[in-house]
Amino acid sequence: MAVFVLVSGPFTGGRIWQEVEERLREAGAEAYAVTLSGMTEGGEAPAVAAGDVDLETHVEDVVRVIDGIGSAEDVVLVGHDYGIHPVLGAADRRPERCGRVVYLDAGMPKDGDAPLALVPDASVAERAAAEGSGAADGAAGSVPAPSGAEWARWGSTAGLSAEDLARLDRLAAPQPLRTLTQPLRLTGDPFDRPVTGVLCTANGSGIAMAEMLVASGPPEFRVLAGPRVGFFELDTGHWPMLSAPGPLTEVLLRAAADEGRRLTAPDDSPSARPGTFLLDVAERPRERRGTVDLHLPEGEEPSPAILFVHGGPVSPDQRPTPRDSPTFLGYGRYVAGLGAVGATLDHRLYGLDAYPTAAGDLAAAVEQVRADPRVDRERIALWFLCAGSLLAADWLAAPPPWLRCVALTYPLLAAPADWRGVPERFRPVDAVGAGSPPVVLTRVGLEHPVFQTTVDAFLVAAEKAGAEVDVVDVPHAHHGFETIDHTEETRDAVARAARAVLAHLTA
Structure with missing residues (x-):
């Protein structure tokens, strides 16, 4: 069975994966939920000051987990939301150990992209910038964690019960600002390995959207039709590890088995068949x-x-x-x-x-x-x-x-x-x-x-x-x-x- 390393999105740590981690182990897999530096949960004081934590710190956190797993080569790195950035950084540094990267309702960052560019709420980005510029002695600060209805700024809360939202509030931790503002550094192509996209439809993503992006979207999305890229959908919001731990576990196991829907660019797309204009028009000056x-x-x-x-x-x-x-x-x-x-x-x-x-x-x-x-x-x-x-x-x-x-x-x-x-x-x-x-x-x-x-x-x-x-x-x-x-x-x-x-x- 595969070995899973689970990295969550902003303001959250390893405990958010508890149900998924347990279910993966019950299925015979190894699972390691990572709590990144500075992200101590439950109101505990972090061991590392926010000003000393950046994206590279989180990349090294994931690398250390990989190195501590042992001889297994088939490591599946799962990055949720912000977590895809340290996951890709770690996969780039340990390519021989990474069997697959799973983008769990996450963007597609490239070399040089800062996570802040993918923040869905502009007001949150502005607040992050204000936190950084206003930090004492010029040191980088933290972005305060959301609570209650504020979680919807970061993704759909569909499927979360009142108890789930309360749990998010209890486990939430401020996000060190430099983890959002430091650019991701990669030496290789993130799609030069098996990749799985898990799309949460209640958050606005789905396989139909991915097909549209391949057919007529920006050129960078054409990699989604690669032979080693597969897709799954989950009919839930942005936190499936809480709202749908069973279906998410099943999808992760299937992804490790190289299942998932493959996409192809349709033959009738304009990029595939440029053709001629439909009207026979005379040339003009x-x-x-x-x-x-x-x-x-x-x-x-x-x-x-x-x-x-x-x-x-x-x-x-x-x-x-x-x-x-x-x-x-x-x-x-x-x-x-x-x-x-x-x-x-x-x-x-x-x-x-x-x-x-x-x-x-x-x-x-x-x-x-x-x-x-x-x-x-x-x-x-x-x-x-x-x-x-x-x-x-x-x-x-x-x-x-x-x-x-x-x-x-x-x-x-x-x-x-x-x-x-x-x-x-x-x-x-x-x-x-x-x-x-x-x-x-x-x-x-x-x-x-x-x-x-x-x-x-x-x-x-x-x-x-x-x-x-x-x-x-x-x-x-x-x-x-x-x-x-x-x-x-x-x-x-x-x-x-x-x-x-x-x-x-x-x-």
Whole structure:
């Protein structure tokens, strides 16, 4: 049987694993629940001062446990939430002893990532920063442990009884600040070993989300479709060791046996089959200025402009870049043939934390387009696709008078729970209101469930606020249909959406 090393999330120690640890041993496995330095439970004074504890201290804690196990090589390291950081650090230092890493409702940190970047509540991150800057004599302090309802800031409390929450309160300990702010240092790829993801569906994660991320999410999530990566779901909240110790134990044993659902990138994803644009559009004069291309219509009078905004995150090395892809070349040429300037850009959405950078790139591109004398600067539309639609939030919340329309095609309108690096500012579901410009939303019937949930929430919010939304439904189309679904239905959908946008531009 396997040997399990169990490392919990912030503010908790080894005793939170008691039921799981006992069940694993009853099944014949070895199990070691780790209480990390500075995390003494039950109100006891820690043996090490918080200022002397950082992430590297916790990595060494886990390494010492591994070294003390003996000759067993098949060690399964289980990292819950924050615990995945010291687990990955220890696996990197003892690769020959690590048989598998289990991400238990945890993020996917890389070399150089600080745990604070994955904190789900911005107010908690601000409090952590304040604790550090306000510590006496410049020494690092601790983040106070949550209690009662405050635990929900760190993850869903679904499935926890009143007794469970009281137990969390009793066992909680302040989290040394430097464990959250020190970057994780790795020499190898965390996925160069067997990996299992255990997703707690009540906390917003699930296999459907993982499949979406593989198919059309940020490039770093493609490793989830690797041959040595498996997945399980638990229908509970963020603390399954308390709310579902039996199912969690079963899942850990199955993970050690190399079970779990494998993911594959679907053959019809845009990244797998880039294809050609679904409409046969004639080339138009195109001018390239920096990161912006202008596809120009006929005529000498200034024309309204539609600026198309790609999704992502994308790799900075991606070739062709989005504006040279069939989708954006097609859209630019198509609207130019209809009498508008079709503008496209390459923005720097290179990671989940890069939305502010991409927003700045978009704002600069808008000003560049409006400054062109061939553009009617008072008649501009922004057309967002896929996860680039999160960038629409700023424009929906505070639209300038010249922004006549916002178009959204198979959009993501709120960041999934696992996209913790996306700032709260980029939530169109919260930004849409009565003062927003008219919206043309193209909704595909074969959408990823995670995307569809955000579209549904956006439409509810828009209706409640009295915002104007024109929905173009494409029942039999996939996400990225412009290059994979060449049907009369999808061609008609593009034409309907473009006509609706142009109607707002010329009204």
